[in-house]
Amino acid sequence: MPRPANLLFLLSDNHARGYIGAYGNPLARTPNLDALAARGTLYENAYAASPLCCPSRAALATGRYPHQTGYWDNAIPFDGSHESWMRRARDAGHTAISMGKLHFRDSRPANGFSQERHAMHILDGRGGVHMLLRAVGREPVNEGQWPLYIGRSGVGTAPYQGFDKKVTAEAVGWLRDEAPQQEEPWALFVSYPSAHPPFSVPEPYYRAADEIAASLPADWDRPEVAASHPAVRHLRHVMNIKAIPDEGALRKVIAGYLALCEHLDTEIGAVLGALEAAGLTDDTRIVYTSDHGEMGGAHGLFGKFCLYEESIGVPLIVAGPDIPAGQRVAAPVSHVDLAPTIEDALGVAPMAKDDRPGISLWRADDIAARDMAFAEYHAAGSSSGSFMLREGRWKLIYHVGMPAQLFDLGADPHERHDLGPAHPEASRLEARLREICDPEAVDARAKADQRRWLDHYGGPDSVAAEPLLVYTPPPGSAAEME
Amino acid sequence: MSERPNILWYCTDQQRHDTIGALGNPHINTPELDAFCARGTTFTNTYCQSPICTPSRGSFLTGRYPASTHIHRNGAADFPRGETLVTKMFADAGYDCGLAGKLHLTSAKGFEKRTDDGYRAFHWSHHPAPDLDPAHHAYHRWLEDEKGVDPRELYPPRGFCAAGVPAELHQTTWVTETAIRFVEEKRDGPWLLSLNPFDPHPPFDPPASYLERYDPASLPPPLFRPEDIERQKAFRAITQQTVDAMDPRGAMPTAALSEAEARASAYKPPESFNGQEVKAAYYAMVELIDHEFGRLLKALDAMGELDNTIVIFHSDHGEMLGDHGILYKGCRFFEGLVHVPMIVSWPGRVGENVRSDALVELVDIAPTLLEAAGLPVPSAMQGTSLWPILTGAADPAHHKPHVVCEFNDALGSASNAASSHGSMYFDGRYKHIVYHGTGLGELFDLETDPGEFVNLFDDPAHAGLRADLMRRHFDAMMGTSSAGAERISIY
Numbered sequence: 007m008p009r010p011a012n013l014l015f016l017l018s019d020n021h022a023r024g025y026i027g028a029y030g031n032p033l034a035r036t037p038n039l040d041a042l043a044a045r046g047t048l049y050e051n052a053y054a055a056s057p058l059c060c061p062s063r064a065a066l067a068t069g070r071y072p073h074q075t076g077y078w079d080n081a082i083p084f085d086g087s088h089e090s091w092m093r094r095a096r097d098a099g100h101t102a103i104s105m106g107k108l109h110f111r112d113s114r115p116a117n118g119f120s121q122e123r124h125a126m127h128i129l130d131g132r133g134g135v136h137m138l139l140r141a142v143g144r145e146p147v148n149e150g151q152w153p154l155y156i157g158r159s160g161v162g163t164a165p166y167q168g169f170d171k172k173v174t175a176e177a178v179g180w181l182r183d184e185a186p187q188q189e190e191p192w193a194l195f196v197s198y199p200s201a202h203p204p205f206s207v208p209e210p211y212y213r214a215a216d217e218i219a220a221s222l223p224a225d226w227d228r229p230e231v232a233a234s235h236p237a238v239r240h241l242r243h244v245m246n247i248k249a250i251p252d253e254g255a256l257r258k259v260i261a262g263y264l265a266l267c268e269h270l271d272t273e274i275g276a277v278l279g280a281l282e283a284a285g286l287t288d289d290t291r292i293v294y295t296s297d298h299g300e301m302g303g304a305h306g307l308f309g310k311f312c313l314y315e316e317s318i319g320v321p322l323i324v325a326g327p328d329i330p331a332g333q334r335v336a337a338p339v340s341h342v343d344l345a346p347t348i349e350d351a352l353g354v355a356p357m358a359k360d361d362r363p364g365i366s367l368w369r370a371d372d373i374a375a376r377d378m379a380f381a382e383y384h385a386a387g388s389s390s391g392s393f394m395l396r397e398g399r400w401k402l403i404y405h406v407g408m409p410a411q412l413f414d415l416g417a418d419p420h421e422r423h424d425l426g427p428a429h430p431e432a433s434r435l436e437a438r439l440r441e442i443c444d445p446e447a448v449d450a451r452a453k454a455d456q457r458r459w460l461d462h463y464g465g466p467d468s469v470a471a472e473p474l475l476v477y478t479p480p481p482g483s484a485a486e487m488e
Numbered sequence: 489m490s491e492r493p494n495i496l497w498y499c500t501d502q503q504r505h506d507t508i509g510a511l512g513n514p515h516i517n518t519p520e521l522d523a524f525c526a527r528g529t530t531f532t533n534t535y536c537q538s539p540i541c542t543p544s545r546g547s548f549l550t551g552r553y554p555a556s557t558h559i560h561r562n563g564a565a566d567f568p569r570g571e572t573l574v575t576k577m578f579a580d581a582g583y584d585c586g587l588a589g590k591l592h593l594t595s596a597k598g599f600e601k602r603t604d605d606g607y608r609a610f611h612w613s614h615h616p617a618p619d620l621d622p623a624h625h626a627y628h629r630w631l632e633d634e635k636g637v638d639p640r641e642l643y644p645p646r647g648f649c650a651a652g653v654p655a656e657l658h659q660t661t662w663v664t665e666t667a668i669r670f671v672e673e674k675r676d677g678p679w680l681l682s683l684n685p686f687d688p689h690p691p692f693d694p695p696a697s698y699l700e701r702y703d704p705a706s707l708p709p710p711l712f713r714p715e716d717i718e719r720q721k722a723f724r725a726i727t728q729q730t731v732d733a734m735d736p737r738g739a740m741p742t743a744a745l746s747e748a749e750a751r752a753s754a755y756k757p758p759e760s761f762n763g764q765e766v767k768a769a770y771y772a773m774v775e776l777i778d779h780e781f782g783r784l785l786k787a788l789d790a791m792g793e794l795d796n797t798i799v800i801f802h803s804d805h806g807e808m809l810g811d812h813g814i815l816y817k818g819c820r821f822f823e824g825l826v827h828v829p830m831i832v833s834w835p836g837r838v839g840e841n842v843r844s845d846a847l848v849e850l851v852d853i854a855p856t857l858l859e860a861a862g863l864p865v866p867s868a869m870q871g872t873s874l875w876p877i878l879t880g881a882a883d884p885a886h887h888k889p890h891v892v893c894e895f896n897d898a899l900g901s902a903s904n905a906a907s908s909h910g911s912m913y914f915d916g917r918y919k920h921i922v923y924h925g926t927g928l929g930e931l932f933d934l935e936t937d938p939g940e941f942v943n944l945f946d947d948p949a950h951a952g953l954r955a956d957l958m959r960r961h962f963d964a965m966m967g968t969s970s971a972g973a974e975r976i977s978i979y
Contacts, residue, residue, distance in 0.1 A: 141629075141633075142629055142630070142633050142634070143609070143611055143626055143629065143666075144669065146673070146674070147673060147674040147675070149674060230580055233579075234576075234580070234604060235604070236602065236604075236605065236606075236607060236608060236610065239579065239606075239608040240608045240609070243584060243608050243609075243673075243675065246674075248676065389609075389610065406623070407599060407601075407602060407610070407612075407624055408602050409601075409602060409603065409604065428569070446621070446623060449623055450622070450623035453623065453629075457629075457632075457633055460633070461633075465633075465634070466633060466634060467634075
């Protein structure tokens with residue numbers, strides 16, 4: 007068990023693993039995160055619990071998978087009715103303070119934080135109600151998604167970046183003025199909406215698309231390979247994903263995304279600088295991760311919404327006192343590991359009976375011995391539940407009512423060759439998956455919950471008639487609707 | 489508007505060829521299909537490649553014969569690797585493909601494990617009764633979520649022939665509703681929509697409002713002569729849901745059925761029946777299909793989608809409907825079972841009010857649709873495109889010299905479901921049938937005996953004809969078997 011110390015939890019949005027220098031991308035300009043990795047431990051195979059904001063963040067809060075809590079999508083977000091690491095920390099006498107994007111239902115004491123500043127939640131307490139329509143086979147096409155990527159990547163500004171700066175300023179001020187007054191180890195949760203699209207970034211960060219000389223994402227120009235699977239085909243339809251017009255258009259999106267990641271890194275650097283200036287670096291552990299990744303053109307896809315590595319894989323870097331420097335861990339880890347990790351770091355007394363699926367990262371031997379990661383998805387762009395089981399080189403994506411996908415990540419790290427459900431490894435991994443949950447039963451439960459919320463909002467016809475939300479606005483900005 | 493046509497592919501289940509008013513049945517009311525015949529080209533001699541769902545659908549969805557697809561059985565564990573559905577080809581060519589209703593290429597008990605079928609939207613409802621996995625049953629989702637109806641209450645045990653759910657809650661109606669929503673979805677490219685309602689498959693349970701439109705006594709009785717009972721005895725070991733032929737002038741069953749018996753009535757006929765009563769209910773089911781099909785076409789027209797849409801209407805196989813004392817289906821090749829309706833339209837492109845009496849097969853549909861959309865027809869496809877007839881470039885009286893149909897251990901739901909294997913060869917006059925491995929066969933001269941009452945197979949006077957037909961039949965069936973991968977070297 008580690009000695010109790012403060013915890014700085016830095017969370018970004020939509021930051022794919024591959025867009026950090028320390029993860030091996032020479033084009034990513036992320037000096038602050040790279041330095042954090044150099045003095046800490048980097049997890050090479052970390053996974054979110056679900057590839058969408060709300061279900062992912064609910065799993066981060068509770069340490070449980072969506073099928074264990076019922077926080078399925080961006081209209082059924084965390085609402086504090088389940089136990090969370092922050093509530094346990096607060097109830098144990100620690101300050102657990104949040105700044106920035108939470109994407110819960112709304113601010114309420116039950117969320118568990120001692121305080122929420124600049125809290126960003128789902129829009130009007132309702133959120134992405136259109137994705138509920140998936141449960142009745144009527145999810146509409148989100149027309150704004152394609153222009154969000156192809157039309158708006160480049161030099162410009164987006165409402166998120168100004169909000170990021172507010173969050174940074176608040177965190178810097180807190181570390182300077184309030185942290186020194188804390189008597190018990192504290193948890194500061196700093197959460198940015200970047201690097202969520204639009205990838206519209208000011209000049210100092212944006213570098214011309216033609217400078218992006220690196221190799222382009224796998225199969226960006228062969229979308230039909232992945233789209234041969236009906237789940238991907240449906241995702242493309244709902245997210246209005248078209249053929250990427252040409253290499254130039256893709257390079258522009260990637261240039262915008264890289265620039266946004268650099269902006270994010272700068273904000274993180276400012277917070278880490280404030281920690282240093284306050285003299286707290288030696289007494290504070292730092293965790294950096296993102297709620298999910300970004301396809302970034304791989305398989306011809308943009309956004310998250312699926313269980314490919316670019317979407318469900320996340321960066322995870324931890325650093326601080328008693329954390330080995332420069333270490334890289336290949337064992338698969340999950341966001342559900344973070345709740346017990348944070349509690350251990352603060353010195354919160356263990357639960358009498360902890361039935362959460364995660365393992366505290368302080369239990370390095372247990373982590374090293376673990377050989378699998380699980381994730382699931384029941385939200386926008388999916389007609390039935392999908393489930394991931396990563397084990398060693400193998401990765402199964404099980405789809406309810408559709409053929410399973412199997413990838414040999416050892417030989418095929420970019421998931422270009424679906425080995426299909428008939429491969430013997432597919433049935434073996436499916437059996438392991440079924441030890442965690444019954445996919446068909448979970449799918450039915452998710453849809454039943456979504457139908458109940460549809461009824462709550464006046465039924466499918468009424469919800470279908472509402473204008474469609476393109477992305478959640480930060481506080482103080484107007485929502486963008488189609 | 490995209491250049492490639494949309495495709496509306498409406499395939500009913502178990503609908504006989506002689507169920508459209510305009511094609512010569514004055515006893516059935518099908519105003520919408522009658523009008524549709526006038527707007528398109530009707531193939532009056534269309535034959536399925538199997539009298540059973542899965543092999544028939546596997547054949548017309550691949551453009552290949554069952555002997556090549558190896559899709560022979562209802563209830564199959566898997567879809568064969570290496571077979572490609574034409575819907576998948578359309579999806580790969582940029583079509584947004586959807587389905588409402590059944591697919592039935594593998595076992596559909598509980599739910600159907602999909603293959604790489606090309607469908608982006610998959611609104612599955614194999615059959616309307618509430619014994620499927622509710623999570624997969626899109627029709628039941630619609631009943632519960634949008635109509636506020638509990639499917640279990642809507643489908644209490646009923647007999648094999650009785651008034652069923654009201655039209656507004658019927659699966660056939662749901663198919664149209666789902667289709668309209670699919671077409672309304674926003675998309676750039678063309679769409680293909682497979683609509684596969686379960687009707688008029690038994691149980692014969694039309695809405696009461698449709699059933700009351702038919703007076704059983706006014707309908708012609710099934711094709712039947714008393715000697716049929718004796719004649720069919722020779723075939724009682726060959727798979728057939730009606731194991732023993734019975735006089736179709738019998739009484740309708742009145743005993744109440746248990747839930748299990750009621751569910752089984754989809755494939756297990758009663759102990760006795762009245763053919764006119766059954767026909768009334770069957771026609772009423774077809775009339776609901778007619779109404780809903782017409783409503784769909786009107787909706788497409790109102791959306792401006794009809795002008796650029798190929799519409800094809802057909803069925804996967806027929807229904808004995810009491811002919812020769814037999815209900816339902818099995819390893820038999822009577823006209824009622826193997827001869828199906830087929831009509832195609834595309835305003836301005838496909839001939840209007842054309843009747844083609846050429847022999848055609850359902851296996852011809854897939855290459856026809858590909859050619860109509862300007863897509864390449866893979867060499868592995870065995871059907872022959874009907875596009876030249878549809879566009880007036882070919883004589884509508886000639887397409888192929890014969891048609892074939894096959895049953896190869898296709899049906900697990902008959903009480904005598906031994907591994908029967910039968911095949912049929914029909915040249916437009918003579919229908920030659922072999923029940924392989926049994927020594928049994930049938931030979932009908934449809935010119936002199938359109939009702940198929942006189943089996944000439946063992947008639948010494950027709951031995952020469954039979955020998956000639958046996959040779960042609962043999963050649964035809966061998967011709968349905970694909971030689972497999974292309975040759976790339978001489979050895």
